[in-house]
Amino acid sequence: MFNDPIARSSRLSVMNFLNEAANRYPTAISFASGRPAESFFSLERWLGAVPVFLDHMARKNGSSVSLAEKRLAQYGPTAGIIEALVAEQLRIDEHIACEPERVVVTAGCQEALSLLIPALCRAPGDVVLARNPTYIGATGVADFAGIEIMPVEPLAGEDWARTLARVAAELRHAGKTPRGLYLTPEFDNPTGTVLNEEQRRSIIAGCVEHRIVVLEDNPYGMFRFEGATTPAMAALDDAGCVVYLATYSKTLCPAVRVGAAVVPKRLFGSASEADRLLAELSERKSFVTVNTSQVTQAIVGGVLLEQQGSLRAMVERPRLHYRRNRDALLSALHLAFGARNGEVSWNRPAGGFFLSLSLPFEFAREQTAACARDHGVIVMPMTFFTLDETHRREVRLAFSNTEESEIEAGVERLARYVDAQTSLVH
Ligand SMILES: Cc1ncc(COP(=O)(O)O)c(C=O)c1O
Structure with a gap:
């Protein structure tokens, strides 16, 4: 069922569909895009960090700044030129004991995913696991x-450990092998939920037992609004089964296309297995992007140097902005749907960019288009993210890139659409 070509092509055409909706209804208020808020982009300041990185590079290599500049403009090492700075940031901000030699700098997290999933699933019958929706x-x-x-x-x-044992047994019975588990444990896209520490430990135990590599994706962890921090899975992983995926798309901006994969020192207790995966990651990358743009690595590296290794202070203003937007969205939802006796319900994300809303009727492509056309608001059906036929009454609301002043109006429009639909049903 999951390789069903119709479901597959429908998943692959989602982005086009949303772009078309946004172009066709330009005055619609959109909760569809999970982009970072542009008001915090500071390209001029970030470009100004390049000379800081060049000075650092020159000092490190014992060369002149002009030679460092020429090297920067040249092809570079596949694993990158800012691994030590990335490792330091992950140590400070995420408490991940990470050595620079275990880091491969990638063109965003997306490249890391597109290299790692096929590297893990090489034989026919190899399967990747993911939460649903994902x-x-x-x-x-x-x-x-x-x-x-x-x-x-x-x-x-x-x-989770029992779940993984059950799924692994079912797959083995069907002649298949689970090789990887893709997860966003912190403020998941699309649901906005968090896996607690007990769940994270249970997943690690199950994955170690069944030799499943966890791909821990964490683009939103720096944007926590409240509550105690949960340790990253990579920080809890004593046995060696978690590959951590970092990105600077949300802390700086997506245009840098800089992310990283951190491979543990041992994979299921084996140093040689871990080294093989690390080497394969670099080899695959060398035939895809050769190396991540050194110019944008220099931007990220320079900013990390300026910020003395931690991005916490730099993301404080955007973090507060996302929290204000989350609060505005929660208030607007309460105002619009609070009296509906739970017919419409939603979660309260403690961070990140997304909230999930449950409606009293199914909401798919057709409804997205009608809602945009007739009521001027665009939301994402959860079915765009599902791997099966479930979650048909849910939508994802992204609150990161919508003006606070538009949130209430957007929710009012959505409420009018919901009213119109439910009066048809009743
Ligand atoms: C969960 C998740 N992973 C990865 C990405 C993409 O990251 P990058 O821009 O680093 O490729 C996104 C972007 O929206 C995301 O939501």
Whole structure:
């Protein structure tokens, strides 16, 4: 079912569909795009960090700044030129004990996914697991590579280790092998939810037991609004099964296209297996992007130097902005739907860019278009992110890139659409 070509092409055409909706209804208020807020982009300041990185590079190599500049403009090492700075930031901001030699700098997290998923799933019958719903960038990679992607969610009363054991046994019975588990444990895209520490530890235990590599994607972890921080899975991973995926798309901006994959020192206890995966990652990358743009690595590297290794202070203003938007969205939802006795419900994300809303009727492509056309608001059906036929009454609301002043009006429009639909149904 999950390799069903119609479902596959429908998942792959989602982005076009949304762009078309936004172009066709330009005055619609959009909760569709999970882009970072542009008001915090500071390209001039970030470009100004390039000389800081060049000075650092020159000092490190014992060369002149003009030679460092020439080297920067040249092809570069596949694993990158800012691994030490990335490792330091992950140590400070995420408490991940990370050595620079284990870091491969990638063209965003997306490149890391498109290299790692096929590297892990090489034999026919190799399968990647993911939560359902899940980020479309991961499912898209699997779809294009012809790799089966299987939903994995605990049944009632089941812990994650048992879930993974059950799914691994079912797959083995069907002649298949789970090789990877893709997860966004912190403020998941699309649901906005968090896996707690117990769940993270249980997933690690299950993955170690069944030799499944966790791909821990964490673009939103720096944007926590409240509550205690949960350790990154890579920071809890003593056994060696978590590959951590970092990105600077949300902390700086997507245009840098700089992210990183951190491979543990041992994979399921084996140093040589871990080294093989690390080497394969670089080899594959060398035939895809050769190396991540050294110019944009210099921007990220320069900013990391200026910020003395931690991006926490720099993301404080955007973090508060996203929190204000989240609060505005929660208030608007309460105002519009609070009196509906739970017919419409939603979660309260403690961080990140996304909230999920449950409606009293199914909401798919057709409804997205009608809602944009007739009521001037664009939201994302959760089915765009699902791997099966579930979650048909849910939508994702992104609050990162919508003006606070538009949030209430957008929710009012959505409420009018919901009213119109429910009066048809009743
Ligand atoms: C969960 C998740 N992973 C990865 C990405 C893409 O990251 P990058 O820009 O680093 O490729 C996104 C972007 O929206 C995302 O939501």
